[in-house]
Amino acid sequence: MEGFKSKVATNYKTVSYADITEQIKMLPNEYFGDVSNYISFLLYCNREKENKKIQNLRAAIKEGEESGFHKDFDPDAFLQKIKSERHDGKI
Numbered sequence: 001m002e003g004f005k006s007k008v009a010t011n012y013k014t015v016s017y018a019d020i021t022e023q024i025k026m027l028p029n030e031y032f033g034d035v036s037n038y039i040s041f042l043l044y045c046n047r048e049k050e051n052k053k054i055q056n057l058r059a060a061i062k063e064g065e066e067s068g069f070h071k072d073f074d075p076d077a078f079l080q081k082i083k084s085e086r087h088d089g090k091i
Helices: 017-025 035-066 075-088
Strands: none
Touching (some): 017 035
16 A cells, blocks of 8 residues: 555664574574574564464453443542542552
8 A cells, every 4th residue: 555654653673684593503403494493483473472462352342332321420529539549559
């Protein structure tokens, strides 16, 4: 998509080639043949972890939507309670 800018926060981590090479040396040879395979594996694992987070968030949103509304809910009192707990160090 041309001109598309993501508003999702991204974490970056700098890893040197030497660091990766040392990590691969600690693994049995049958796991990864070279640095490229290792990096691909790390990216795959990270993508799977992020997908699981998204699934969990979607499930929580759906659960919240299906739970309905609380008839006696006072948003101002709830906000005040949260602020006081944060101030007291409970959160």
